[in-house]
Amino acid sequence: MEVIGGSKSFWLYSKARGYDLTHPPTPDSAPIYPRIPLETTTGQVTIDPSKAALVVIDLQNYFLSPLLGRPSKSVGFEIVDKLSEYAIPACRKAGIPIVWLGWGLSQQELDEMPPAIVKGFAADTNFEGPRKIGPLGSNIGPLEQEDGTVIEGGLVLMKDQWNSNFYPSLAEKAEPHDIWVYKNRLSGFWGGTGIEDKLKSRGIRTLLFSGANEDQCVAGSLQDAFTKGWDCLLLSDGTGTTSPEFARQAVEYNTAGGWGFLLTCKQLADGVNNMQVQHSASG
Secondary structure, three states, X not given: OEEEEOOOOEEEEXXXXXXXXXXXXXXXXXXXXXXXXEEEOOEXXXXXXXXXXXXXXXXXXXXXXXXXXXXXXXXXXXXXXXXXXXXXXXXXXXXOXXXXXXXXXXXXXXXXXXXXXXXXXXXXXXXXXXXXXXXXXXXXXXXXXOOOOEEEOOXXXXXXXXXXXXXXXXXXXXXXXXXXXXXXXXXXXXXXXXXXXXXXXOOOXXXXXXEXXXXXXXXXXXXXXXXXXXEEEEEEEEEEOOOOHHHHHHHHHHHHHHHOEEEOHHHHHHHHHOOEOOOXXXX
């Protein structure tokens, strides 16, 4: 086995077995079990479920809900379907927690927001219907649901507002041991979100990234996590973007080529179904 990395953080590699991302204490330590073999676009990768987390980024009401004029058929719902069918059940089966990483600003963070980010949100025109959604922090006002009940949309992407809640069909899948993180920039690994301490306190080394937009908040978070030393795997059909196709291709090219590894939600589920456990010797 070839050692890739330094003495404090390394992978093991062999042509026959691919990349071992289980992070044993030393290169010659006994293999860690249980372990999950995953097929990726660049070969097999093995991870330790006790050191892994699924990161779901920005699949919030603001970005998905038709109540705000978002398209009822969008790439966001395709992502939700793939996560719900494959990735989330697989993680629950393997004991892998979910990191729910989404926008949720405080008033101080809003006051300190760089103008370029404010401009970026102002350029979002992916809304249908007459309702106009204002800038960050503005009041959305009342919204009538399909059953006729009225809810308050809240302040745009501020903490603890309806619009900043994760989309209901995903939020209902949350469990107590999951990790919730509010972010204040495109990258969730920037700006004092506390995500690094939360991950390190659980011994998490490997992150499976999903969410939207793939070339913006997902890529920003993945790049920062990669730079700071986490193992990064991107679920190609568990993320997407409204940007042109070349933007998605660039992210996936760089992920597979350098930032980490690329696989599908079903490949994650298949890997969990083939999870390897240690068998005691007989006799």
